[in-house]
Amino acid sequence: MKKGDKKLTQATSTNEIVVFEDESITLPKGFKAGGIHCGIKRKKLDLGYVVSEVPAATAGVYTTNIFQAAPLVLTQESIAKENKVQAILVNSGNANACTGEQGLKDANEMQKQFACQLGIVDHLVAVTSTGVIGELLPMEKIKTGIDQILQKEHQHTANFLQAILTTDTTVKQMAVQFKINGKTVSIGGAAKGSGMIHPNMATMLGFVTTDANIAHEDLQFALRDITNHTFNMITVDGDTSTNDMVLVMANGLAENDQLTKEHPDWGVFVDGLKIVCEALAKKIARDGEGATKLIEVQVNGAFSTEAARAVGKAIISSNLVKTAIYGTDPNWGRIVTAIGYSGVPVEPNAVKVSLGEITVFENGLPCQIIEEEAKGYLEQENVVIHVELNQGEFSAAAWGCDLTYDYVKINASYRT
Numbered sequence: 546m547k548k549g550d551k552k553l554t555q556a557t558s559t560n561e562i563v564v565f566e567d568e569s570i571t572l573p574k575g576f577k578a579g580g581i582h583c584g585i586k587r588k589k590l591d592l593g594y595v596v597s598e599v600p601a602a603t604a605g606v607y608t609t610n611i612f613q614a615a616p617l618v619l620t621q622e623s624i625a626k627e628n629k630v631q632a633i634l635v636n637s638g639n640a641n642a643c644t645g646e647q648g649l650k651d652a653n654e655m656q657k658q659f660a661c662q663l664g665i666v667d668h669l670v671a672v673t674s675t676g677v678i679g680e681l682l683p684m685e686k687i688k689t690g691i692d693q694i695l696q697k698e699h700q701h702t703a704n705f706l707q708a709i710l711t712t713d714t715t716v717k718q719m720a721v722q723f724k725i726n727g728k729t730v731s732i733g734g735a736a737k738g739s740g741m742i743h744p745n746m747a748t749m750l751g752f753v754t755t756d757a758n759i760a761h762e763d764l765q766f767a768l769r770d771i772t773n774h775t776f777n778m779i780t781v782d783g784d785t786s787t788n789d790m791v792l793v794m795a796n797g798l799a800e801n802d803q804l805t806k807e808h809p810d811w812g813v814f815v816d817g818l819k820i821v822c823e824a825l826a827k828k829i830a831r832d833g834e835g836a837t838k839l840i841e842v843q844v845n846g847a848f849s850t851e852a853a854r855a856v857g858k859a860i861i862s863s864n865l866v867k868t869a870i871y872g873t874d875p876n877w878g879r880i881v882t883a884i885g886y887s888g889v890p891v892e893p894n895a896v897k898v899s900l901g902e903i904t905v906f907e908n909g910l911p912c913q914i915i916e917e918e919a920k921g922y923l924e925q926e927n928v929v930i931h932v933e934l935n936q937g938e939f940s941a942a943a944w945g946c947d948l949t950y951d952y953v954k955i956n957a958s959y960r961t
Contacts, residue, residue: 562721562723566719569702569735570705570735571720572680572731575796576598577858579704581704585636591636591637592634593637597631597782601630601794603764606772612828613677615642615649616652635675636657636675639674640675643680654684655682656670660694662691663695669846703907704708720732724810725804730817734751734825736750737750737751748791750850752794753768755794758797758801773817775823778854807858834951835955836952837926841929841942842861844857845932845933846940848937848939850940852889856884856887860883860932863882865882866883867945868947873923875903875919891936894909903919926928
């Protein structure tokens with residue numbers, strides 16, 4: 546175990562999960578990745594791939610935006626054929642969204658050419674794109690890139706992590722390892738996301754690999770449930786994009802007994818997948834365009850999980866809350882207002898709101914606080930808003946970032 550990696554003991558099992566902060570999609574057995582600059586972007590890497598030695602059971606969750614991009618449509622259709630993929634090809638700089646029949650033809654051509662390079666059938670290649678909406682892909686540049694991308698000098702995980710970025714300021718990765726039937730099982734993840742982020746699937750691209758032996762149906766069940774508690778609980782600006790998806794590839798090379806919901810170590814696998822997804826979700830929120838702070842909202846005492854999530858989403862999506870935290874203004878009234886319009890029936894006199902350890906609202910009234918102490922807390926890079934509803938036993942967490950002048954600067958000139 547390298548310096549900085551963590552070992553966690555999970556409550557659901559005596560098994561231990563080791564967390565690797567600096568590893569990602571190529572930690573599981575049988576996966577390789579790479580990336581190249583093909584010319585979509587001026588200088589930065591813009592075409593990446595992940596390949597498994599063997600076809601992998603694959604689960605996916607996708608944007609709920611009605612305007613779905615061509616590669617997203619193609620990838621869903623491809624996975625549906627066998628519930629497997631063996632490779633993912635992703636480009637940044639151009640979303641290939643709202644591009645009509647030509648966009649779909651281009652996505653098909655990318656899939657077909659990369660499948661030919663790998664010697665596999667077309668539908669085992671997933672194609673994903675991210676970037677500017679409404680522009681056709683520069684296919685001659687992409688085709689030249691695909692011809693070269695599998696060359697040894699381009700095969701680096703770091704290249705893949707860079708090739709998927711758009712306005713992101715940093716790469717996002719995480720991996721874990723644990724034992725199933727005495728076999729070491731790994732899960733690795735990488736993601737891109739910075740702007741146009743909202744909890745409705747989540748606005749991002751996420752790629753997770755594992756060498757676990759697990760059936761497609763159970764993998765899909767786990768991913769969908771975990772997505773609702775991780776990627777679907779982040780927001781930067783309230784916008785849901787056209788291209789967003791999370792894919793999990795499980796190639797089975799760890800050779801553990803097949804995981805199902807009845808397997809005694811099912812909980813360990815789910816915990817490991819959740820650790821990876823939650824870490825990636827929080828890194829996306831922290832890297833929000835122009836952001837200076839990560840905001841976490843912890844809602845407790847709700848009468849249901851859905852109610853807790855609704856309250857958390859309302860607070861984390863409030864531009865007034867986000868700007869107040871940027872300005873280190875302990876304006877608790879904006880938090881209470883968001884709780885009130887969340888759609889969850891609450892008893893105002895039972896609600897308690899705290900900024901970190903500082904209680905600012907209780908019994909329907911403001912609390913006496915030392916203004917400078919509260920401002921000092923909000924100057925930290927990580928801000929936690931605690932909400933106690935005193936209605937029940939359910940809780941949820943949501944993550945976002947502050948809203949700054951730089952967000953406007955970045956997005957005012959995104960295309961120009």
